[in-house]
Each structure stands twice: as C-alpha cells, then as structure tokens.
Amino acid sequence: MRSPRLSSVIERRLLVNYRVDPDAAARLLPGPLRPQLVRGHAVAGICLLRLGGVRPVGAPRAFGLRSENAAHRVAVEWDGPDGVETGVYIPRRDTASRLNVWAGGRLFPGEHGRADFEVHETSRQVRVALATRDGDARVDVSVEVADELRGSELFADLAEASRFFRRGAKGFSATRSGRHLDGMELRTDAWRVEAGRVHSASSSFFDDPDLFPRGSATLDCALLMRDVPVTWLPLPDLVPGVPLPA
Template identity: 25%
Template sequence: MPLLHNPITMQGHIDQCWLLTYRMPIDQFRAILPAELTATEYQGYGFWNIVICHVAHMRPWFAPQAVGINYWHAAYRIYVNLKTPFGIQQGLYFVRSDCDNRLLAWAGNGVTNFNFHYTPIVVNSSVKQTSISIKSTTANAQIVIDNQQPAQLASDSVFESLEQAAKQLKYPARGIALSKPGEANIVSIERDEAAWQHSLRHMQQAEFQLLKQYPVQPEICYEIQPIAYRWLRGYRRKVLMAEQ
C-alpha cells in the first residue's frame, strides 16, 4: 500500500472518453471487494464501470498547463458503498488501471490506490467507428464502438430504457479505497456537472481479458464530451463494517 494517498490536488482535461458498464450478480463481488465495501445493488446486480480516456495536461493544481502530462488511461472500477459514521458514501473502487505513460504509472503507484500498470493503449477514431486496443500481457482488451449505428438496450437488461440505464449508471464522482483496516481513503472529483454530457454508443465488439473470469453481461456504452476535471486531495474516513 502507498504511504501517501493522493496528497496533492491534480487537474487535467479529459478530451476523449468512453465508459462501458457491465452487470454481474451481486454475490460475485464479495470475492473481489474488501470486506468493508459492498457493491451498489440494482435488481440483484452490481456493476463494473470501465473507463478509457485521454487525459491532457495532468498536473498539480498550482502548476502551469505547459508542464502537464498527456496519456491514455483505462481503468476497471466497481460501483461501491462505504459505511462511515457520517452515513453511506458511494463511489468507485479501482481494481486495476492501465496507462501508456511509464512515469505516471510509476508515480501513480507511489501516491494512489489506483493500481497502475504501464500498458500501451492505441485508439483510432473515425466518423464510422472507434477501435481501442489495450496491449497488456495480463489484461489485454479489444473494443470496437460503432459511431453510426444507434445504441440499443440489451434484450436482457435490468433497465427499462437506455435513458434509465444512463441515469442509474452515472458514476459517483469519487474514488474509494481502503488505506488500512478500518480506514478509507476517499478522492473526490470536481467537474462542471452541467458540462458532463454523454452520447450513447453501440458496442460492436468488446473483449476484456480481465473480465473473462467473471459472469458479466454488457449494459451500455457511452461517450463523454470533453470536460475539465480536478482530482482533489484525498481524505480519510473511519469505516464501519459493511453488512454482507
């Protein structure tokens, strides 16, 4: 575990971003999550949230844009609940992150709980489609998103409509990790909620090596419009044991 957890507020601009969500029976998350966390449940399922994004000018809040780092980032997150003396906090638990910048992967593992791995990520976009290749030896992935075919709700979806799914699956703007037993590290995100705009996309192909071991089913895929982000300095919270 890192000695420090998100000690500095960071900021950057996400100029390309796709979110893919998968459902999984709620009891399957118990073997993945720390005992203090529970997966957020809807209709007997919990949800994975996979983000693939390009971050521009990532830097400490006080640094000029010119010194920022540009990189591709892919992360496997789970929607979770954390029970604290102040009530339930909802957020995302990071199972794994891949990024194509060696320095960031190294530094990120020193000061965050995001479980970084250096991994080449290749993204090619056109009006017709977007292809994404995550070239990891242990968690490779191939994704093709059709930008012209209308998005469709899966026939076995737990949601009634694409709009309901998008609303329910909009992720809480914070990351949650366990810094030590009985204590959580929380990183909140600042973003202009009015500027957080998305377009539902048709997922033509998606193969994730990491998810093959789990009984997952796809729900929706959406593309986020460019938006500025601030990842705030982490803070600690005492944890109350979750009810399993």
Template identity: 30%
Template sequence: MTPEALAALVALALEPLGLPERTLTARLKAAGIVEPGSVLRQLVAAGRVQATQGAWVLTPAGHEALREAHAALARAQDPSPSSAGMEECPSVPWLTQVQTHWVEAVSVNYAVDPDLLARLLPAPLEPEVFHGTAWVQVLMSSLRDMRPRGLSPLLGVCFYQVSYRAAVRYRNAKGDWRRGGYFVRSETSDPVMRGVGNALKEFKFHEFGEARMVMAREGDLLTVGVDPEPAFPGGKLVGVFDTEPRTQPPEGSVWPDLDALHEPLVECYDAFGVADGHVYVLTIDREPWNARFANPVQLYCEYLQEGPLAPGARLDSVLHLTECAYHWRPLRRERYAR
C-alpha cells in the first residue's frame, strides 16, 4: 500500500459517517498529496472505499487493510520482535494483564570486567561490551498498585524492588543475536511478591531475595536503603542522590550524553533466563523512561564494591527515573546456538 493510499484510509477512518469528496480532497492536499483523485480511483479499484449517499466511506476491505497496515507499523517499531520458531509459554496467562507503575527509580550504572561478569552468566549469555567494558545497572524502584488490569488501584500491591541487571546478548539457533538483560541478583521488600516471583517461570532466572528497603525524599535528595535478610548476604545498598535534573553526564563517565547511553542501558526491554536448552525471554512493554542524570552524594553498594564483580567495578553514572507505567508480554522462549 502506498503512503498516499494509507493517508486516505486514515482520513476516512477518523470520520465514521464518511466525508464529502471536496472535504476529503482538501484534507489529502493539505497532507501533501498532489493527486487525491488518482488515489481515490486506486482505492475504489481495490475495493477499499466507496461513495455512499454523497460521502466517501471505508469498505470492510478498507478497514481490514488499515488494520493490516497498523499491525505492520507496530511490528516495525517492536523493540523485541519474535524470532522464527520462538514460542509463547506463559505459566499463568493472565499474568500478562498485570499493570503497575514505577513511582520513581534510580539506575546506578557500573562498568565491570567482562571476564568477571561472564562467570556469573549461564551459557549462551555473554556480556555486551560498550566502551571496552561490560555493564551492570543497579535498579532500585518503588512500584505502585501492581494488579491485573481492570481492577481498582485500591486492590494493588505497593512495594520496593532492587535488581542488578547485566547487559547481555546471545545467539539463537538460527544464528541471530538478541540483546537484553540478565538479573544476577534481585530483592524485594514484599514476601508475597518474592514467593510469586520464585514460583513462576517468568521470573525463574535466579532466586529472588527478600530485604528491608526504603526510599525517602526530602526536596531533591532521594535516600535509598537495602538491608537483605541474613539468607541473602552481600546486597547492602545505601545511597543519597541529588535528583535535580541534569542532562550532562558526570565527570569521568564514558558516555558523552543521555542519547549515547540510551540504546545500551535504557532501551533494554527483554529479561533472559536459561533452562532446558532454551533462552526464556520476558519482555516489558513500558512507557519511555524519563531519565536524567543524578548526582550521588553518598553511595555504598556491597555487591559491586565487595562482591563477585570486585575489584574493578567502577561507578560511571546514576540515572533518576520518574513515573513509568508498564506490563509484561507473554513469556517466550527459543532454542539457542550450541
């Protein structure tokens, strides 16, 4: 379908009662279409529009063509398209109807040794390397009103979560690369959410831990704290961040600006798990991150400073993220190259 024909279908779809030819022609000319009459003749020949009682309207074939065009556009913009042979395998179908919001979050971005990170990754996952180093984001977030879509927010669950997301990639059985994140560690403040996460295939990438957590704000200062339960040592986190919005990275960061780190660290929608000869892919559909650089006034991250990625883990930058809604797609999986 030509762009001109698509524009005509869209113009008519916005007017269920149809448009007089003079009005439709004027709108198409305003959209830059030089010969609207030729476009209409093409659509009539294809059975996609017709004149009824002095107005042009879409036919059922026209509506179907518009839906197909919309689906094609959605596929072209999909940040996580399905590979050939990828199958859906949700453990609980309605889970993909769950919705929630990040009230706010911080992403503490560490540059780490690729060899040290590789030791924490199951095959076939491998670190993605940017600027000569691998990357782990410590994502501390406040989640609000998690619930099945359609239910009142009053029935939702509010909790904190911290995830240590490594930027990784793998090659599937057809030889194509897919990039995403692998959580080398995670904790939540809610024991029920921990139990649900550990029981579902969607989150069975490692064992979720439990911790006492806090996020408290005073003006531009955001204080975060994570104190893991004794069964999950090594994840103490204390930070005070000045969240006054900054568009420029801190001194010493390898990223020249926000746009430069957007694809590697922000545009990451897939979380990976590996089991039974498959890579499991959990995709989050979310609103854009409203990310700005933040200044760490104080910061202690035990896992990065003293854990399996130390020595050598280097704090690069901190992002502060504001309101962001998201939900999950059905869990998918595919074979990987051996």
C-alpha cells in the first residue's frame, strides 16, 4: 500500500549540529550513501521536532495530531540519475506518541522508538530533554534564540546554514529489518530558520566513544524553525548497497 502524503505544521524544529570526522560518519552509513562534507567536516546532529496538525493531505485540520519527536541524523550525498543529490540518513527516530510508534513503517515511512520528553519553551529560550524507553539514547539541550549565527566552523552565517539544511530535505531512515531504508521528503514554501546560541548540550549518541572516538564529534551550532507549514512526501525505499532508482 502506498503511503499517503502528510500535511502538518512544524511548531518547533531545533537542529543541534555537530562537526564530525568524515571516517567516523562514514562508519554509520549504508551504501550508496556517503557523508556530505562542509569545509572538510561531515555534518551530523539531532532534530528535536514538535509537529502539529499531522494528517493526510486534504483531510480537515481538526483531525490532525500533535507529537514530540527526535531524529539523530547525518548529512549525506549519493549519485542520482542527474548528478549528486543530498539529504540525511537517520539511524534512529524516537517519539512520545504511541500512534507514531505503531504507524511508523506501516502507514507512513519512518519506524520510531518510544521516548519520554521534557520541554520548556519561551519566545527566546528552548530546552528539550529526552530519554528513550530502550535506554539507548539520552539528550538534553538548552538553546537561546540569537540575532545571528556565531561561532560555527561549518557555516559562515545563518543564510549559508539555512541553504544547506533546506537542500537536505530527503531523509532515509534505518529499519529494524535492515533490508531497506524508509524514505520521506519535507517540502514547504515557507522555509525560515533562526540562529540559536547553545547554553548546554549533552547527547549519549555523540558522546559515545565507540561511535565517535575522542575529538571526532564537536558541537558546532543550533538552528530553530517555528510555525512552518510543511508537506511530507513518501520516497521509494532504499536498499542498502543498491543504487537509488532513477
């Protein structure tokens, strides 16, 4: 059964980004994906996402659902029929929603684990913490909205960072079977991001020395999206080791 296109509003999308050694990033990726490099670094991070009004395209917004979600991501590229394409690989997705856990991979692409979230937000401050029910991942991030992007070694300014992440709209997620990756693409005509200044950030994923040896993953910057209407389109499955279809 073909998955439906979904409509929603990104109420909050906090992107916490790390500069990563390319070899460390490559070890996380299935072929035909490879790390997308920026100034010699791979780019990876955590997407802390609250969605509202999630529903099939065309359905009344009154039927839309709301959920807190998280995705660990690596920026990737691959050879497509018209040249190099870009997106993200998602080794794990987690959610506070029981429905997302059940429906992900069944009714729409993207299998999810279950997590408990703690969120504190104002117009200028965002803190998101989560712990997965399987005990494998913990995240705690506190960010303040800033007027400009400062201190990043990946991006010269907010405009450059915005362009990079907008081009990475296609996401391929790991599945429990390991036989394929689920694909989903984000589309919007209202793309806008704000710069964030990180007060504190901890991640059991990026702090794991077995995945990222000492010095191979360094916090770089944070970006924030708020109140952006989007559409999610299913993509053909990717089979590891097999080129993407034309």
